[in-house]
Amino acid sequence: MKRSYRGVILLCVVLFLNIIFTQKAIHQYYFENYTATVIYAVLNLVLFPIALFIYHKEKNV
């Protein structure tokens, strides 16, 4: 059966962004840029519902 791999690719992108935001959050924390840290932490949080959404949309395609 032919499968759509769009979901897999999108989730890979999400995970890639996760890695970047985590890295950024921690670095900015040590640089004492606390606003930036909070922004990156929130971005990371927001990615989770997005991942869930992608999963629910794509699991049966």
Added chain:
Amino acid sequence: MDKNNKIPFDEDNYTHNINKSNERKLDRRGFMKTMVGAAGLFAVSTLPWGSIAATELMGLREKKYPKKEIIDVKKLNIGDAFEFAYPTDHDSALLVRLGENEYKAYQNACTHLRCPVFWEQSKSELVCPCHHGFFDVKTGSPTAGPPRRPLPEITIQVEAGKIVATGVKRYET
């Protein structure tokens, strides 16, 4: 030999006992589930950083640092270093006397992975032995090795023959 201790029949492949049809493959949906789980894990793992940063933003912006006597000027020769703790007892720091009236002090947790940084007098350099990180004594910024951020500098004053720490400088970015 009993029944369970011998090869049941002649065979040239040993996969006959694998019955679960999906045991040997990670399917698309399973992979996506794993990815969602990982996204959740990342979200949770940045939470503490975010919340510490948030509390830091609220109010504590301009930190107050205690004054702390480090050492007698007479006890520290030019070119020598002295280890102390500042601002709390758990933050180790390093004071270097560079000249008659020239002092530099840094928190000596390496900005790579927090190993203690040492003063290499013969080369006039701050050295982190863990992964060969080097820092400039004059500025605290890394000159070689894995560290990317400068060491946090501690402001120093000389009062009545004693060297006194007065605060930790903020990063200027």
